[in-house]
Amino acid sequence: MTIQERKVIDLNEGWATMQKGISTLKDILEGKPVQFQTEEYMTLYTTIYNMCTQKPPNDFSQQLYDKYKEAFEDYINANVLPSLREKHDEFMLRELVKRWEDHKVMVRWLSRFFFYLDRYFISRRSLPGLNDVGLLCFRDLVYLEFSGKVKDAVISLIDQEREGDQIDRALLKNVLGIFVEIGMGSMDCYENDFEEAMLIDTAAYYSRNASNWILEDSCPDYMLKAEECLKKEKDRVSHYLHSSSEIKLLEKVQHELLSVYVSQLLEKEHSGCHVLLRDDKVEDLSRMFRLFSKIPQGLDPVSNTFKQHVTAEGSALVKQAEDAASNKKADKRDVVGLQEQMFVRKIIELHDKYMTYVNDCFLNHSLFHKALKEAFEVFCNKGVAGSSSAELLASFCDNILKKGGSEKLSDEAIEETLEKVVKLLAYISDKDLFAEFYRKKLARRLLFDKSANDDHERSILTKLKQQCGGQFTSKMEGMVTDLTLAREHQTGFEEYLNSNSHVNPGIDLTVTVLTTGFWPSYKSFDLNLPEEMVKCVEVFKAFYETKTKHRKLTWIYSLGTCNIIGKFDSKPIELIVTTYQASALLLFNTSDRLSYPEIKTQLNLTDDDVARVLHSLSCAKYKILIKEPSTKAISQSDYFEFNSKFTDKMRRIKIPLPPIDEKKKVIEDVDKDRRYAIDASIVRIMKSRKVLGHTQLVTECVEQLNRMFKPDFKAIKKRIEDLITRDYLERDKENPNLFKYLA
Structure with missing residues (x-):
């Protein structure tokens, strides 16, 4: 049996068959109303297939590959280009889209x-695939001729839309799809032949508009327009x-x-x-932030x-x-105090307001x-009426935390206010000064039972500890703990008295035992009790000796208070006085009339303290003593007598002793502590570095201490000199700006 050989198809015959199909x-x-039959497709x-699998010289693969390309070229030249050339603008775009869709079919x-061909011939010869050949024909014959006109027509339509006209967005999407597809996987055609010109046109369009708007519109109106334009452009991309x-x-x-136009x-x-x-204008500020956050360094001028x-x-x-403080000279203490409270409250409100801006806008x-x-660091470090901001904040806290303060707040409001005060403290450079003022006021609240709520x-x-670290609050925490322990001591003392009936102090006595290191330093005079x-x-x-043998008690009489009964002609009145005042008044149990020098000698106090005590008892609101001569000031030639005619509608009165202005002492104490802190910082740095230049040492020292206070460069220089004198450091012999640590 023999296999019948396949009939050879020559090129012209085969191509004639193909042309019918094409x-x-x-x-x-x-x-036209025609369609492919399955048989025709198979033929x-x-x-x-047959023409490509015939033996050479009848393998017509290469010729068919060339003819394939020619088929497209013929069709494009005969049908596509003429129809496109006779149309313009939007009509040309519609025709292009139609022709492109037809071409792909x-x-x-x-x-x-x-x-x-694709399967064997092309893959073996590494030639462009049939699909690519078809697309390249369109690109070389149609796209290259019309891309410029298409680009102009599309940009013109975009500009019309920007001016408010309705355009066929679907048409534009399809046209721009051609720029993308014709790149065959690359965006070069879209970017170089359309996008580049579109961006230039966009810039020119908005430049023209902006130059008019900036002259005509307010800032909010301009921003509204800008935001709207950006929204529409984003919309354009999505469509x-x-x-x-x-x-x-x-x-x-x-x-x-x-x-x-940023600055304008x-x-x-x-x-x-x-x-x-x-x-x-919260809404406008939010819009400003939204807009300016999108441009490089746009937020810098806004911030x-x-x-x-x-x-x-x-x-x-x-x-x-x-101004308020200097205008109210009369009744200065109270008025200025109130003004300061209001000032801190206003600063807190200002911070609340602008913190909301920061968070929301x-x-x-x-x-x-x-x-x-x-911004807050600038004005929070300015003083008011001779008081530093550190002192003002400490006073503000004191006013909130003490009984009978001028601010009547709920527990929640107090917590909230304290939180805000601690936030303000972050802006204050002299945190150590605040700590010292706060400690003094805390001591008064605790010792005189003035604290409203433990x-x-x-x-x-706790809040201060989180903000400034444990070292900042350790003494204050010790003070609060001391008071709890003191109450236990007092209970123990009362039990001791009850179980030792032979021991009787004669009068009711309450003693508060404090730990020296925690509390501010107080003068302990040898008052003649x-x-x-x-x-x-x-x-x-x-x-106390039954409790511990290792601790020495130092009595601070200046902090004591006494309740004594004054037997006046009209009625007895209970007087609440300090230990100093009580000691002075008790002298008149044995003497009817005493001179200033006699009182001073018997009390063994300084002139300042004696004058303050006698002034409070004879020249102030309650005249328990009669002074001769009856001037307003105390002098060393004065005489004093008990005023038996004194009376008051109350059965119990408190006679205040004018407080000593502790500000000077606080500042002195803080200055002393700062010297120690600078010394410790310099030694710490030099110990680890061994050798260091002057500038670097100062910089590192400032860095270390900045958390508590802003050290003065002169002060650091002075402390370095002092440490050299004390043989902690030495200068390098060849370079005086270089320091060495001496172990």
Whole structure:
């Protein structure tokens, strides 16, 4: 049996068959009522297969590959180009889209007929695939001729839409799809032949508009327009531009509308950033943040303006408080105290207000946190009426935490206010000064039972500890703990007295035992105690020695209080006085009339203290003693008598002793502590570094101490010199700016 050999198909014969099929395909594309039959399709496929598998010289693969390309070229030249050339603008775009869709159909069908070429011949020779050949024909013949006109037509439509006209967005999406597809996997055609020109046109369009708007519109109106434009451009991308254009397009719009006019917008006379801040235009400020955050360094000028505005408002509050203080000379203590309280309250309100701006309008951006911090640091470190901000804050806390303070607040409000005060403390450079003032006032609250609530006292210490570290609050925490222990001691003392009936101090006695290191230093004068009190002291000493033999008691009589009965002609009155006042009054149990020198000798106090005590008893509100001569000032030639005619509607009165102005002492104590802190810091640094230059040593020292106070460069220099004298450091012999650590 012999296999019948396949009949050889020559090139012309085969191609004639193929052309019939191609003609049918062209008719279909031109809209004629024809269609492919399955047999016809199979014939075309088989013809190609046979012509490619014949033995040489009848293998027509290369010739068919060339003819495949020619088929497209013929169709494009005969049908596509003429129809495109006779149309313009939008009509040309519609025709292009139609022709492109037809072309892709033609490529799909022809590549099926010629499939065998793709599978073997093309892959072996590394030639462009059938699909690519079809697309390249369109690119070389149609795209290269029309891409410029298409680009112009599309840009023109985009501009029309920007001016408010309705356009066929679907058409543009399809046209721009051609730019993408014709790149065959690369975005070069889209970017170079369309996007580049579109971006230039966009910049020009918005540049023209912006130059008019900036003259006509207020800052808020301009920003509304800018935001709307950006929204519409973003919209454009989602509807017909390629997504890769979004960032570039928005950058162009932002540049022309915002970057170019940053300063003009922010500084607009009646509507710029300062005005928006002044008038609390929260919505406009939020919009400003949204817009300017999108441009490079766009937020810098906004945050600078914010900082200037907050600084100006805070400085105005300082000036206002200064003016109020200097205008109210009369009744100065109370008025100035009240003014200071109001000043701190206003600063807290200012901080609340602008912190809300930072959180809400400026979305917690670090740049605005920094601006707020720097602004508050400026005016929070200015004093008012001779008081530093550290002292004012400490007084404000004292007023909130003590019984009968001027601020009547709920527990929640107190907690909230204390939280805010601690936040303000972060802006104050002299935190150590605040700590010392606060400690003095805390001591008075605790010792004189003036503290309204132990929980609040502990709560603020916790907050301060979180803000400034454990070292900052360790002494204060010790003070609060001391008071708890002191109550236990007192209970123990009362039990001791009950179980030792032979021991009797003669009068009711309460003693508060404190740990020296925790509390502020108090002068302990050897006051000559009245006999009635001497026994009390001895009894308590005996009790305390039963508890510990290792601790020495130092009595601070200046902090003591006494309740004594004054037997006046009209009625007895209970007097609440200090130990100093009580000691002075008890002298008149044995003498009717005493001179200033006699009182001073018997009390064994300084002139200052004697004068204060006698002034409070004879020249102030309650005249328990009669002074001769009856002048307002105490002098060493004065005489004093008990005023038996004294009376008051109350049965119990408190006679205050004028407080000593402790400010000077606090400042001196803090200065002394700072010297120690600088010394310790320098030694610490030098111990680890061994050798260090002057500038670096100063810089590191400032860095270490900044958390508590801002060290003065002169002070550091002075401490370095002192440490050299004390042989902790030495100067390098060759370089005087270099220091060595001496172990």
